[in-house]
Each structure stands twice: as structure tokens, then as C-alpha cells.
Amino acid sequence: MRAADIIRKKRDGSELSREEIAYLIRDYCRNKIPDYQISAFLMAVFFRGLTEAETVALTQEMEFSGAVFDLSSIAGRKVDKHSTGGVGDKTSLIVAPAVAAAGVVVPMICGRGLGHTGGTLDKLESIPGFNVQLSGDNFREMLSTVGAALIGQTEDIVPADRKLYALRDVTSTVESLPLIVASIMSKKLAEGVDGLVLDVKTGSGAFMKTRQDAERLARAMVGIGKACGKKMAALITDMNQPLGKLVGNALEVRECIDVLKGGGPADLVSLCEELSAHCLVLGEAAPGIEEARELYRRSIASGSALEKFRAIIRFQGGNESVVDDDSILPKALYQTPLLSSGAGFVLSMDTEAIGLALCALGAGRENVDSSIDPAAGMYLHKKLGDFVEAGEPLCTLYYNEEKRFREAAPKIEAAYVLAFEPPPKRSELILEIL
Amino acid sequence: MRAADIIRKKRDGSELSREEIAYLIRDYCRNKIPDYQISAFLMAVFFRGLTEAETVALTQEMEFSGAVFDLSSIAGRKVDKHSTGGVGDKTSLIVAPAVAAAGVVVPMICGRGLGHTGGTLDKLESIPGFNVQLSGDNFREMLSTVGAALIGQTEDIVPADRKLYALRDVTSTVESLPLIVASIMSKKLAEGVDGLVLDVKTGSGAFMKTRQDAERLARAMVGIGKACGKKMAALITDMNQPLGKLVGNALEVRECIDVLKGGGPADLVSLCEELSAHCLVLGEAAPGIEEARELYRRSIASGSALEKFRAIIRFQGGNESVVDDDSILPKALYQTPLLSSGAGFVLSMDTEAIGLALCALGAGRENVDSSIDPAAGMYLHKKLGDFVEAGEPLCTLYYNEEKRFREAAPKIEAAYVLAFEPPPKRSELILEIL
Numbered sequence: 001m002r003a004a005d006i007i008r009k010k011r012d013g014s015e016l017s018r019e020e021i022a023y024l025i026r027d028y029c030r031n032k033i034p035d036y037q038i039s040a041f042l043m044a045v046f047f048r049g050l051t052e053a054e055t056v057a058l059t060q061e062m063e064f065s066g067a068v069f070d071l072s073s074i075a076g077r078k079v080d081k082h083s084t085g086g087v088g089d090k091t092s093l094i095v096a097p098a099v100a101a102a103g104v105v106v107p108m109i110c111g112r113g114l115g116h117t118g119g120t121l122d123k124l125e126s127i128p129g130f131n132v133q134l135s136g137d138n139f140r141e142m143l144s145t146v147g148a149a150l151i152g153q154t155e156d157i158v159p160a161d162r163k164l165y166a167l168r169d170v171t172s173t174v175e176s177l178p179l180i181v182a183s184i185m186s187k188k189l190a191e192g193v194d195g196l197v198l199d200v201k202t203g204s205g206a207f208m209k210t211r212q213d214a215e216r217l218a219r220a221m222v223g224i225g226k227a228c229g230k231k232m233a234a235l236i237t238d239m240n241q242p243l244g245k246l247v248g249n250a251l252e253v254r255e256c257i258d259v260l261k262g263g264g265p266a267d268l269v270s271l272c273e274e275l276s277a278h279c280l281v282l283g284e285a286a287p288g289i290e291e292a293r294e295l296y297r298r299s300i301a302s303g304s305a306l307e308k309f310r311a312i313i314r315f316q317g318g319n320e321s322v323v324d325d326d327s328i329l330p331k332a333l334y335q336t337p338l339l340s341s342g343a344g345f346v347l348s349m350d351t352e353a354i355g356l357a358l359c360a361l362g363a364g365r366e367n368v369d370s371s372i373d374p375a376a377g378m379y380l381h382k383k384l385g386d387f388v389e390a391g392e393p394l395c396t397l398y399y400n401e402e403k404r405f406r407e408a409a410p411k412i413e414a415a416y417v418l419a420f421e422p423p424p425k426r427s428e429l430i431l432e433i434l
Numbered sequence: 435m436r437a438a439d440i441i442r443k444k445r446d447g448s449e450l451s452r453e454e455i456a457y458l459i460r461d462y463c464r465n466k467i468p469d470y471q472i473s474a475f476l477m478a479v480f481f482r483g484l485t486e487a488e489t490v491a492l493t494q495e496m497e498f499s500g501a502v503f504d505l506s507s508i509a510g511r512k513v514d515k516h517s518t519g520g521v522g523d524k525t526s527l528i529v530a531p532a533v534a535a536a537g538v539v540v541p542m543i544c545g546r547g548l549g550h551t552g553g554t555l556d557k558l559e560s561i562p563g564f565n566v567q568l569s570g571d572n573f574r575e576m577l578s579t580v581g582a583a584l585i586g587q588t589e590d591i592v593p594a595d596r597k598l599y600a601l602r603d604v605t606s607t608v609e610s611l612p613l614i615v616a617s618i619m620s621k622k623l624a625e626g627v628d629g630l631v632l633d634v635k636t637g638s639g640a641f642m643k644t645r646q647d648a649e650r651l652a653r654a655m656v657g658i659g660k661a662c663g664k665k666m667a668a669l670i671t672d673m674n675q676p677l678g679k680l681v682g683n684a685l686e687v688r689e690c691i692d693v694l695k696g697g698g699p700a701d702l703v704s705l706c707e708e709l710s711a712h713c714l715v716l717g718e719a720a721p722g723i724e725e726a727r728e729l730y731r732r733s734i735a736s737g738s739a740l741e742k743f744r745a746i747i748r749f750q751g752g753n754e755s756v757v758d759d760d761s762i763l764p765k766a767l768y769q770t771p772l773l774s775s776g777a778g779f780v781l782s783m784d785t786e787a788i789g790l791a792l793c794a795l796g797a798g799r800e801n802v803d804s805s806i807d808p809a810a811g812m813y814l815h816k817k818l819g820d821f822v823e824a825g826e827p828l829c830t831l832y833y834n835e836e837k838r839f840r841e842a843a844p845k846i847e848a849a850y851v852l853a854f855e856p857p858p859k860r861s862e863l864i865l866e867i868l
Contacts, residue, residue: 004604004605011477046445170437
């Protein structure tokens with residue numbers, strides 16, 4: 001087999017065999033095929049796409065390019081939830097303990113924030129002492145004893161994805177549906193889960209700006225997961241505004257603890273209930289979605305979800321007293337409300353612009369080497385459809401550096417669009433369930 | 435400027451600026467942009483194409499990536515002829531001396547054979563002592579004194595093309611019209627010519643199998659050449675059978691000497707006359723094409739073209755007595771006719787297959803490192819439309835190794851297709867003049 005012939009075959013629109021894809025990925029990981037051939041292949045894939053069979057082959061070759069967790073010795077079903085990313089999207093910190101409290105194991109390998117989107121690892125690390133780097137053995141022990149773990153990707157998992165992603169990043173071949181699907185799914189499959197619930201975001205703060213693109217991605221991931229023998233569910237959910245009322249790492253931990261205590265904003269509560277319920281159905285803890293929702297609500301009402309969160313923090317070395325007293329979280333020196341210059345209804349929010357402005361404020365990463373200010377963030381006084389008087393606060397910004405505030409504030413103000421009339425109808429939070 | 439952004443822009447179908455193309459090519463040649471970004475760019479170009487303005491920019495950036503001949507100090511117009519390659523395509527050895535004899539300078543930088551096509555340098559090197567590697571100074575001196583030179587590409591000319599071509603070869607990005615155009619034209623422009631006549635071959639022995647593809651290539655090259663200030667002409671010519679009756683390096687030199695002496699096969703004579711006449715028109719040696727044809731015929735009839743060929747051989751260190759006595763050329767040990775198994779009219783010839791079989795016989799290069807047997811080749815007793823009796827020779831093969839004959843002979847026999855009826859109409863040799 002010659003790499004140039006495989007590139008030509010894909011370039012000319014033919015379907016590659018499992019053997020051809022295996023040859024490319026294996027020899028690329030062994031540095032026997034050079035970057036310049038793989039980047040030409042990736043660009044050909046950008047234009048020609050991959051069939052489902054090709055995507056399954058690519059996903060599995062990537063999955064088995066490194067270590068794969070074997071969780072078969074751990075009792076119970078293992079289910080994970082994966083979100084495509086958004087602003088204020090903090091559901092993992094609630095879903096993982098709630099689902100584990102209801103008896104389904106949650107082996108969650110999480111990511112960091114990049115660009116306008118936040119990352120679960122960054123949020124967890126705002127809890128003093130919280131360690132996201134567990135060894136494989138510790139990860140398995142934690143799943144056996146606690147029932148859930150939220151850790152970062154280990155070096156030995158899916159090395160093909162790291163190598164391919166770095167190359168895609170510098171060759172403008174990131175935005176390819178099958179490559180996105182294979183990247184996400186190979187990592188999730190390597191976790192050793194039985195089932196996976198996908199939260200595919202769409203709207204101004206999502207990677208998939210249109211509902212159609214989000215559906216295509218969701219259907220592709222569900223198809224690949226099922227073809228690989230996993231139970232799959234996917235929710236298409238709205239990301240035309242930040243989720244919940246607080247955005248920023250420590251602020252989001254506070255809001256999660258509120259939800260685990262039975263409070264919190266309605267949109268966040270509702271999405272956590274739906275995602276958790278689907279995890280519980282896939283994990284066979286409930287016969288149907290209604291029973292699963294009830295199971296979730298009981299885990300909140302009984303305090304068992306909160307206690308599970310405490311146990312997770314304890315096992316991962318964090319200061320578990322945060323559950324009782326969130327004042328131990330990093331706090332910003334400054335809190336400044338942004339006042340509305342006019343009166344009107346909030347018609348739309350450029351949520352990606354808000355996410356990027358929050359990066360400038362310190363709450364996120366502008367590039368992979370940026371450091372994060374865990375205390376920085378915002379509180380949303382007004383969300384879509386709300387009426388605001390002139391001079392009334394739209395939101396409050398939390399920050400430690402005035403220079404950063406001066407950069408971020410005008411961008412966040414500009415991201416709100418007000419209208420004289422109330423918007424015709426708020427889009428539903430949960431748009432579709434596949 | 436970032437290479438990834440330029441790749442993305444081309445990937446998404448936008449037109450690149452001159453500055454963006456200059457940045458890519460210059461920094462690639464300086465090894466500041468890695469192969470893996472350029473190969474992704476080349477694949478994006480394969481799918482998106484290049485506009486004429488982009489192709490001009492690419493061609494000129496490649497042209498000026500190295501040394502460019504300045505021939506302004508040499509009196510007279512300088513015109514070259516370039517063929518896209520075929521089997522038995524030996525016109526350069528006739529056109530260059532004939533045009534120079536009629537007063538137009540011919541600075542011809544020639545190539546080697548590869549795959550099924552022959553190369554002018556290989557043909558010339560079958561003349562004992564002939565040296566195709568001249569220094570730039572010798573090249574200029576030869577143009578001043580002899581009026582024509584046929585040399586190989588020097589190391590310092592168009593280094594960008596060598597680097598890009600090597601990358602295209604291993605990333606399956608060769609077959610892109612604008613990349614082919616830029617590769618050919620950058621080299622021709624670097625020769626410092628005022629005008630260029632293109633012989634774009636089409637048919638079973640050409641790179642462009644269809645007339646439509648040949649026309650597209652010809653039009654694109656003419657457009658780019660004119661945009662770069664050169665006088666251009668292009669002929670679309672038939673390559674559904676070898677040109678002339680002899681194929682093989684030393685055999686083709688023999689046939690060229692026949693033509694320069696006023697003999698030779700009609701198709702070769704006719705094409706040389708037409709190509710030379712266009713060179714003479716572009717070189718302003720004749721007011722119109724009819725006068726230019728007459729000028730060519732006179733240069734043959736008077737013997738001045740033959741004497742010019744002698745002077746070329748002499749200046750380039752070859753044994754000029756070949757002009758008077760072609761028995762000094764390498765001769766094959768064996769000559770074996772291939773006899774037709776049936777009777778019929780020659781309906782078609784797979785000319786590429788013949789070219790590849792001749793490689794196997796030793797006459798050409800199967801890959802860039804192969805050595806060549808200058809004596810190997812074939813004589814065509816029968817060409818398209820000819821009638822052959824069973825047992826009559828189709829062609830005679832010339833070779834030095836019986837093993838090679840056993841490999842090549844059945845392939846050449848299989849390349850002839852006979853029919854009971856004469857083919858409806860032979861296609862014209864010169865299909866179109868742009």
C-alpha cells in the first residue's frame with residue numbers, strides 16, 4: 001500500500017477500505033507516513049467527506065491507537081455525557097454526581113476551555129486542591145468506590161487524535177464533519193463506556209451555528225457510536241444565550257452547587273434533568289424516561305447527588321467543604337454592573353462574542369498557552385426575552401484587572417441586542433431528542 | 435500573514451491576493467512554511483482551482499524563485515517551442531535548428547523522458563559526446579554565436595518548481611490544471627524568451643487524453659503567457675499514434691537528420707513545418723504564417739537547418755559527423771519484426787502502452803533513477819489506417835537484451851487494434867491552432 005494512492009482514491013471520491021484507513025493511521029502514528037501526506041489526505045476528506053463505514057474505521061483506528069480503558073471489572077453500567085461546548089455550559093458537574101447517585105457509573109474524561117467555550121477541567125480546578133490528573137488505576141478505583149470520576153485526558157489515550165488534531169489545526173482541516181465525529185467519538189469509545197448521551201449545542205454560542213448542522217453532527221455521532229456497539233442518545237439544545245445565570249469557572253461551580261442543593265436557574269435545572277434522565281435510561285437504571293427523570297429529581301431532593309459531588313471532590317484531592325461554603329472559591333476583586341443604555345426587550349445575544357469577551361476578562365483561554373483567572377466571569381441579570389429599563393444592569397462582570405475589564409465590557413454590551421417589542425417566541429432549550 | 439489562514443481562504447473558494455501567494459511560495463522556498471501546510475494548500479487548489487490572476491501570481495513567484503536568464507543583450511527575438519510530451523515526439527531537434535537558421539534565437543531548456551513519454555535531452559545524449567549541461571555563460575555565448583541551444587534545466591532555475599513538484603508527486607496533487615500550467619510556464623518564462631509556441635498533445639499517447647482537456651490546458655497556458663507579456667501560440671496536435679516512424683533515442687536522431695535533409699515521414703515533416711512557422715511568426719522573421727512556412731521550407735531545402743544542427747552539436751561537444759554518417763549512433767544488437775497474427779486495418783493504437791512497453795525494452799525511464807539504452811526502440815511499418823496482412827510485420831523492435839524483448843513484445847502487439855473495415859477517417863495531425 002502507498003499513501004499517495006490512498007490519497008488519490010479519496011481525492012477522486014472513492015470509498016477507502018478498512019485496511020487502507022488502518023494503514024494510514026497506524027503508519028502515521030509510527031511516523032512512517034509524513035505529515036505532508038496526511039495533511040493532503042485530510043484536505044481531500046474535507047472536500048469528499050467520509051462514508052459511515054469509513055468514519056467507523058477511522059474512529060476505531062484512532063480509538064485503538066493508544067490505551068483503551070477496560071472497565072468490565074467494575075460493577076454496573078458505565079455511561080458518559082458529552083457536550084459539543086458552549087458558554088456557561090456546566091452540566092457535567094451536576095449530571096455526573098446525580099447519575100452516579102442513582103447507580104450508574106460515570107467515567108467522564110473532560111476537556112479544557114478554548115476560544116469562547118468553557119471547559120469542565122478548568123471549572124473543577126477552581127476548587128482548591130482539585131486534581132484532574134489521575135492514573136488509570138486511580139481512575140478505575142474511583143469508579144469502583146465513588147461511581148464517578150471527572151479527569152483530564154491521559155497521555156496514553158488516543159494519541160492519533162492529538163497528532164491529527166495538531167495537524168488539522170495548522171492546515172485548516174478542522175471543520176470537517178467526519179473528522180470532528182471521529183475525534184470526539186474515538187476519545188469517548190476509549191473510555192470504555194456502554195452508553196453515551198450527547199448534548200449537541202446550536203446557536204450563537206455553539207460551534208454549530210445552525211440547527212441543521214447540529215442535527216447532522218448529532219446523527220453522525222449517534223450512527224458511529226451505535227455502529228461501534230454503544231447505546232447512544234443525542235439532545236440538540238439551544239446555545240443562543242449562556243446557560244444558567246453565572247459564567248466563569250468558580251462562579252459556575254457555585255451555580256452547580258446551587259442546583260445540586262435543589263436551587264439554581266430553571267434552564268440549567270431542566271437541561272441537567274433531561275441529560276441525566278437519558279444517562280439513566282442508557283445505564284438501565286430506569287425503564288423509561290419519565291421514571292429516569294423522577295430518579296434524577298429524587299437524587300437532588302434527597303441530597304444524594306450533592307453527597308456524591310462531595311465524594312468526587314474528596315477523592316480527587318479537592319477541598320470538599322466548598323459544598324457547604326462556597327466562599328472558599330477564588331473571589332474577584334471587582335464586581336461592576338453593565339447598565340443598559342436604552343430600554344427594551346433582549347432580542348438576541350451574540351453568545352460567542354460574550355465567550356470571547358470573557359476570555360479577555362480572564363475567564364477563558366484565548367490560545368492553548370493562556371492562563372485562566374478562575375474568579376473572572378459574569379452574572380446575567382437579563383436573558384433573552386427579558387425587559388430592561390435604561391440604566392438597569394444587563395449583567396455584572398467579575399474581574400481582577402481593570403485593564404481587562406476595559407477591554408471586555410464594551411464587547412459584552414455590544415453583544416446584547418434590544419428591541420421595542422418582545423421577541424415573538426423564545427426558542428425551546430431542548431430542541432430535539434434523537 | 436499565516437499559512438493556515440491562506441489555506442482556509444482557498445479551501446473556502448476565495449481568490450488569494452498576489453501578496454498571499456508570494457508569501458506562501460517565498461516562505462516555502464526558505465523552509466519557513468513546512469511541507470504539510472503546502473500539501474494541504476495544493477489539495478485545496480486541486481478542488482477549488484486558481485483564477486487566472488492567481489495562476490499568473492503563482493507562475494511569476496515560481497519563475498522568480500531562482501535565477502532568470504536575461505537574454506536582452508543577445509540580438510534578435512528569442513522564441514521557444516514546448517511540447518506536453520508524447521511518443522516519438524522529436525520535433526525539438528528539427529524546429530530549433532530550422533528556426534535558428536531562419537534568424538530567430540531559440541533558447542531551449544529541455545526535459546528528460548519519464549514514463550511513456552520521451553525526452554529531448556535523452557535523444558540528444560545518444561549523439562556521442564553531446565553535453566546538455568552548459569553554464570549560464572556558455573548558454574548565452576551559444577545563443578549569440580549559434581542562435582540556438584538545447585540544454586537541461588540548471589539547478590538555479592525555478593527551484594520552487596522542483597520543490598513543489600516533488601511534493602505534488604507524493605501527495606496526489608499533480609493533476610491540477612493551474613498547477614500544471616504554473617509548473618510549465620514558470621520554467622519557460624525563466625528562459626527569458628519573447629515568445630513561446632506550445633504543442634499540446636491529445637490522444638492515447640498524451641497526458642491529456644481528450645481534446646477538451648488539451649484545449650483547456652492550451653488556453654490556460656496561452657492566457658498566462660500573454661498575461662506575463664509573452665507572445666503565445668498553441669497547437670493542439672494528435673497523439674493517437676507515435677509521431678514519425680522511429681521511436682527510441684538514437685533512432686529518433688536518425689529520423690530528425692532525415693527530416694533536416696529534406697526526407698522523413700510526412701506527419702513529422704508537417705508538424706515541424708507548422709511549429710517552426712509559428713515560431714518564426716512570433717519571432718517576427720515573417721509577416722504571416724504562409725511566409726513563415728516558406729521560410730522553414732527554404733531552411734531545409736538550402737541545407738541551412740542541417741548546418742545549424744551541426745553547429746549545435748559542435749558547440750555542445752557532440753560528434754558532429756553524425757549529420758553525415760548516422761552509423762556512429764549506438765546500434766542495437768537485435769532487430770526483430772513483430773508479425774501481425776491477423777489481417778486488417780489498424781484501427782487504433784494504445785500509444786501510452788507502446789511508450790511504456792518501450793521503457794521495458796530499455797528506450798525510456800520507468801522511474802527517475804532508471805538508466806536508458808539509447809539504441810533501443812521501434813520502427814513502425816504500419817500506422818493508423820494502414821492495412822496489414824497476417825504474417826506481415828506491424829513494427830520492428832530494436833534492443834540489446836532478449837529478456838527485455840520478451841517483456842515488451844507482447845505489450846506492443848496488444849496495443850494494436852485491427853478492424854475488418856478501414857477506420858472511418860483518420861483524425862488530423864494538427865487539430866487546432868489557438
